[in-house]
Amino acid sequence: MGNLTNLLKQKLNYKLNILNSLIKFQDITKIYPSNVSKSKPTIALDKVSFDIFPKEFVSLVGKSGAGKTTLLKLLLMQEKPTSGDILFEGKNLSEIRSEELSWLRRKIGVVFQDYKLLAAKTAYENIAYTMEVIGARDEEIKRDVPKVLDIVGLSERAGNLPAELSGGERQRVAIARALVHRPDIILADEPTGNLDPYHTMEIIELLLKIQLMGTTVVLATHNKDVINRLNKRVITLEKGRVIRDEKEGRFIL
Amino acid sequence: MFTVLIRIFRSGWRSFYRDREIALATIFVLFLSVILSGSFFLFKDISQILVADLQEKIDVSVYFKEETPEEDILGVGKELSELPEIKNIEYVSKKQALLNFIQRHERDTALLDSIDELGKNPFLASLNVRTWNPDQYAKVSKFLEGPGFDSFVEKIDYYQRKPAIDTMRSLNSGVTKISISIAVLLVTIAIAVSLNTIGLSIYNSRKEIEIQKLVGASSWFIRGPFLVQGMICGILAALISILTISLICWFLSPRIENFFLSISLFTLFIENFWMLVLIQFTTGISLGAVSSLVAIKKYLKD
Numbered sequence: 001m002g003n004l005t006n007l008l009k010q011k012l013n014y015k016l017n018i019l020n021s022l023i024k025f026q027d028i029t030k031i032y033p034s035n036v037s038k039s040k041p042t043i044a045l046d047k048v049s050f051d052i053f054p055k056e057f058v059s060l061v062g063k064s065g066a067g068k069t070t071l072l073k074l075l076l077m078q079e080k081p082t083s084g085d086i087l088f089e090g091k092n093l094s095e096i097r098s099e100e101l102s103w104l105r106r107k108i109g110v111v112f113q114d115y116k117l118l119a120a121k122t123a124y125e126n127i128a129y130t131m132e133v134i135g136a137r138d139e140e141i142k143r144d145v146p147k148v149l150d151i152v153g154l155s156e157r158a159g160n161l162p163a164e165l166s167g168g169e170r171q172r173v174a175i176a177r178a179l180v181h182r183p184d185i186i187l188a189d190e191p192t193g194n195l196d197p198y199h200t201m202e203i204i205e206l207l208l209k210i211q212l213m214g215t216t217v218v219l220a221t222h223n224k225d226v227i228n229r230l231n232k233r234v235i236t237l238e239k240g241r242v243i244r245d246e247k248e249g250r251f252i253l
Numbered sequence: 254m255f256t257v258l259i260r261i262f263r264s265g266w267r268s269f270y271r272d273r274e275i276a277l278a279t280i281f282v283l284f285l286s287v288i289l290s291g292s293f294f295l296f297k298d299i300s301q302i303l304v305a306d307l308q309e310k311i312d313v314s315v316y317f318k319e320e321t322p323e324e325d326i327l328g329v330g331k332e333l334s335e336l337p338e339i340k341n342i343e344y345v346s347k348k349q350a351l352l353n354f355i356q357r358h359e360r361d362t363a364l365l366d367s368i369d370e371l372g373k374n375p376f377l378a379s380l381n382v383r384t385w386n387p388d389q390y391a392k393v394s395k396f397l398e399g400p401g402f403d404s405f406v407e408k409i410d411y412y413q414r415k416p417a418i419d420t421m422r423s424l425n426s427g428v429t430k431i432s433i434s435i436a437v438l439l440v441t442i443a444i445a446v447s448l449n450t451i452g453l454s455i456y457n458s459r460k461e462i463e464i465q466k467l468v469g470a471s472s473w474f475i476r477g478p479f480l481v482q483g484m485i486c487g488i489l490a491a492l493i494s495i496l497t498i499s500l501i502c503w504f505l506s507p508r509i510e511n512f513f514l515s516i517s518l519f520t521l522f523i524e525n526f527w528m529l530v531l532i533q534f535t536t537g538i539s540l541g542a543v544s545s546l547v548a549i550k551k552y553l554k555d
Binding site for chain 1: 460466474
């Protein structure tokens with residue numbers, strides 16, 4: 001009898017997990033057709049399936065070309081999968097019309113290797129812009145932007161343009177921007193790719209802090225030291241396939 | 254909604270202010286188009302006044318035979334005045350014709366003497382006919398050559414004046430045709446150039462547009478500031494253009510008045526001022542806005 005209830009509990013948990021999964025990749029295949037005729041099309045992702053749960057810290061690991069960036073692009077709907085479904089909070093992305101695209105992107109904060117800050121706006125304005133976009137009130141902007149600037153430790157650089165900031169500082173602005181509208185998830189695509197080891201750890205620590213505050217973080221990287229220090233879930237991609245998915249993974253390729 | 258509008262305007266104004274050099278180029282190009290439209294508007298009036306002026310000077314005279322009684326002549330005049338083409342008719346009697354001639358040649362004593370010697374009034378009574386339009390003279394002269402009139406009419410000087418009337422006529426339609434086609438051509442070029450300039454300045458912002466899309470900005474939230482920027486440039490271009498035109502009119506006016514009798518450039522400018530302002534602002538703003546919309550279109554596609 002006890003066994004049965006346990007089994008039921010397990011099943012129920014399983015179901016809840018499905019319901020709870022923040023992002024669900026189901027048999028995702030992405031093939032880029034070749035622009036030059038006769039040369040082979042590129043298979044970027046080959047039947048990839050995995051779930052990301054709320055408040056997780058997930059690292060995507062793999063050599064360049066393994067499909068990390070493609071995965072993130074699919075999630076942001078910058079690209080469409082050739083086959084398979086992506087569910088975001090239970091909603092199938094293939095059913096999202098282009099008018100709803102901004103809805104999706106507001107739920108996701110993104111950090112890029114090349115920062116992608118608005119060059120004509122100061123650090124403060126870059127962050128405020130994201131809030132303006134989602135229609136936040138002026139008081140909210142005035143309240144929240146200094147807060148995130150404080151979190152990333154850039155309160156004193158608020159009035160500087162991106163060109164006047166160092167690489168690490170720019171990336172911190174980018175993280176603050178990704179953070180300020182309280183997205184459900186933050187995607188970081190090689191956020192430390194342009195930074196020295198010192199600033200790299202600084203950024204990673206910042207991402208950990210964000211996860212502790214309750215936001216899901218997905219980190220795509222090929223930085224071995226970073227992964228080995230994290231001791232968090234690692235999904236390893238190779239040639240478009242998931243070859244390993246470990247709870248406390250290490251960098252093995 | 255209201256905050257969004259304010260943000261769009263603020264952000265448009267800010268990027269206009271920050272990219273002053275690019276904005277300056279845009280304003281200059283828009284200014285050329287705007288001043289073009291303004292000058293065509295004024296030029297159309299000037300040429301119309303000029304043509305009308307010349308038209309005033311053209312008429313056709315019908316001379317009546319020596320012995321035609323005055324009532325008959327006035328009768329013909331009355332019949333003529335019922336034609337829709339006729340603008341006005343002026344009766345010049347034999348006596349009046351002589352007086353006119355004497356007045357015109359006051360100093361030429363030899364000529365006046367010879368008329369004295371003639372012993373009688375050599376002039377014929379006539380009707381001076383003006384039509385609304387130079388190409389209507391042919392019809393009027395046909396009418397007078399018709400049956401019923403040939404017993405009174407000595408001659409119609411239409412044929413002597415035909416070349417002048419024809420020139421007038423072709424000038425009239427020619428001026429309109431040429432100015433319309435030049436206007437169309439120049440305005441097309443102007444639109445192409447402003448599209449290109451604004452397109453270039455938006456091309457500079459293509460990265461920003463992509464980032465804005467990634468952050469989740471809606472299309473109108475991205476488009477809005479560019480639209481505002483284009484319209485600000487249009488407004489400034491219109492202002493500069495109005496200023497330029499008024500300065501030109503003010504400077505040129507006294508010089509031109511000596512050549513043409515009935516035109517004062519400055520009066521014309523003052524009379525049409527509000528229309529001009531309207532045209533300038535409409536052209537400037539719509540050109541700026543439309544160019545921005547067209548130029549940004551391809552960057553907003555997904």
